[in-house]
Amino acid sequence: MQKSPLQIARQAYQPKLPVALQGAVRLVEGEKTHSVADQDEIKALFPNTYGLPLITMEPTSGKNASEPFNVGVILSGGQAPGGHNVIAGLYDGLKSLNPENKLYGFLGGPSGLIDGKYQLLTGDIIDEYRNTGGFDIIGSGRTKLEETWQFDNGIEICKQLGIKAVVIIGGDDSNTNACVLAEYYLQKQCGIQVIGCPKTIDGDLKNEMIETSFGFDTACKTYAELIGNIQRDANSAKKYWHFIRLMGRSASHIALECALQSQPNICLISEEVEAKKMTLNDIVEDIVKVIVNRANAGLNFGTILIPEGLIEFIPAMRVLIQELNDMLAANEEFTSLDGDDAKREYVKSKLSPASCELFRSLPKGIAKQLTLDRDPHGNVMVSQIETEKLLIEMVQKRLAVLKANGEYKGKFAALNHFFGYEGRCAMPSNFDADYCYSIGVNATHLIAAGKTGYMSLVRNLTKPTAEWIAGGVPITMMMNMEKRNGKMKPVIQKALVDLDGAPFKYLQDHRAEWADPVTSYIYPGPIQYYGPSEVCDQPTRTLLLERGASSR
Numbered sequence: 001m002q003k004s005p006l007q008i009a010r011q012a013y014q015p016k017l018p019v020a021l022q023g024a025v026r027l028v029e030g031e032k033t034h035s036v037a038d039q040d041e042i043k044a045l046f047p048n049t050y051g052l053p054l055i056t057m058e059p060t061s062g063k064n065a066s067e068p069f070n071v072g073v074i075l076s077g078g079q080a081p082g083g084h085n086v087i088a089g090l091y092d093g094l095k096s097l098n099p100e101n102k103l104y105g106f107l108g109g110p111s112g113l114i115d116g117k118y119q120l121l122t123g124d125i126i127d128e129y130r131n132t133g134g135f136d137i138i139g140s141g142r143t144k145l146e147e148t149w150q151f152d153n154g155i156e157i158c159k160q161l162g163i164k165a166v167v168i169i170g171g172d173d174s175n176t177n178a179c180v181l182a183e184y185y186l187q188k189q190c191g192i193q194v195i196g197c198p199k200t201i202d203g204d205l206k207n208e209m210i211e212t213s214f215g216f217d218t219a220c221k222t223y224a225e226l227i228g229n230i231q232r233d234a235n236s237a238k239k240y241w242h243f244i245r246l247m248g249r250s251a252s253h254i255a256l257e258c259a260l261q262s263q264p265n266i267c268l269i270s271e272e273v274e275a276k277k278m279t280l281n282d283i284v285e286d287i288v289k290v291i292v293n294r295a296n297a298g299l300n301f302g303t304i305l306i307p308e309g310l311i312e313f314i315p316a317m318r319v320l321i322q323e324l325n326d327m328l329a330a331n332e333e334f335t336s337l338d339g340d341d342a343k344r345e346y347v348k349s350k351l352s353p354a355s356c357e358l359f360r361s362l363p364k365g366i367a368k369q370l371t372l373d374r375d376p377h378g379n380v381m382v383s384q385i386e387t388e389k390l391l392i393e394m395v396q397k398r399l400a401v402l403k404a405n406g407e408y409k410g411k412f413a414a415l416n417h418f419f420g421y422e423g424r425c426a427m428p429s430n431f432d433a434d435y436c437y438s439i440g441v442n443a444t445h446l447i448a449a450g451k452t453g454y455m456s457l458v459r460n461l462t463k464p465t466a467e468w469i470a471g472g473v474p475i476t477m478m479m480n481m482e483k484r485n486g487k488m489k490p491v492i493q494k495a496l497v498d499l500d501g502a503p504f505k506y507l508q509d510h511r512a513e514w515a516d517p518v519t520s521y522i523y524p525g526p527i528q529y530y531g532p533s534e535v536c537d538q539p540t541r542t543l544l545l546e547r548g549a550s551s552r
């Protein structure tokens, strides 16, 4: 396979490890834990994995040796930069414990475990994927591990391969499933451990212990580079408003981080829209004010960042989406209907009067996007809803009214963009390369110590890598009960943007200045892998602001 010079150079990059993971470790147990909410329910559902203690890895003298054992790894859900390094870290960690240890990759996501599709990962394979983006080493998938027959199939295949532990690299839903699996395997006393790793570009898998999920850093830096390029183009040509939707599902972390890096004219934050109970018209009105103000100064261009989950946070829309979720969950009647019109009529006949009214008022294309298939976890697939086009259409209409009234004299030409897939497989930044490798090595120590139901934890991330703290956090500690597919389920609590948190406050304090006719754009440029630390090794602005640090 042909490679670019950078690919070749990156293959030789040796990720940095925290001091605690550079040699032999000893596991130190801390306080017993409890779930973030709904303690009684979670405890009843997870009698064996509830209340486990936090774990910290401490360096020790000597060598961690163990009898040989095998591990299986699964990549679950959307791609996130650094997944290959988690696997490389696992591989190197296992081999340093005992060269006879083996690592199997389950192919195509969780279904690989259920269907017994796997590959033995050898040193040659791992070397090909070190420090690369993507999940193509073994593939990923969104099959939900939730049925006991699936768990039992997993036991069979693990027994055949002598697998002592399964590592699931995934987001909040996949790690919830990891914990359900860990609990089931403990109940069955089958001797298979399950360890989770915090992945998602969305940045919404974070809490008191997990400072950030891997992939968020690289994905945001990739999008921020593109936004900066667009801003420079806008500032040069001076003729387009760019409406840029950014991935991230419900949470607006990606949009917020990109705004902190690039200082656009407007950045919408879904969580704020919800808190202020804003309607679609309120949002349009806010955008229009900025456009008119800039037009008055002769500037008919600008940039607007839109989080992909925005639509779900407009209260009336949320009710509509909830009704649609409940109505469409496993609804064969709906799926058997032929054609868009029949489906639209069916939906309208089942909605409450208020939601029906809203549904009818939406452009047909957007209304249809809202009824598309849910993901296996019952979530509406917000990446398919073109909110940026909806906003352009509404802004255009409002400006036409203002123009007719003589209140707007500018020119409005808009372009739409959606950035998501462009960043999910980018070559991991140094931060993600080091973080992921550390997560992988750390997971091997949790496994060797017989732990299960834990997430591999690496924190203190705004400090130099050597000072990062490694350990384990019980997955039940992050759980609460939420409605999924119409039923209450135990799930890891999603972290949305905290409106009292430092990253949002920074945006709040500066957005008037960024909206102003005076240009405040920042052009972040591409991710740098080689060069001074202040250019190459900085974590996200979100992480720095949250941890009260100015740089690493």
Ligand code: FBP
Pocket (backbone or CB within 6 Å): 076, 077, 078, 079, 080, 171, 199, 200, 201, 202, 247, 248, 249, 308, 381, 382, 383, 420, 424
């Ligand atoms: P995960 O939650 O699995 O990490 O997925 C992240 C994500 O990129 C979201 O931002 C986006 O909404 C979704 O995946 C898109 O899903 P798909 O890859 O199935 O199109």
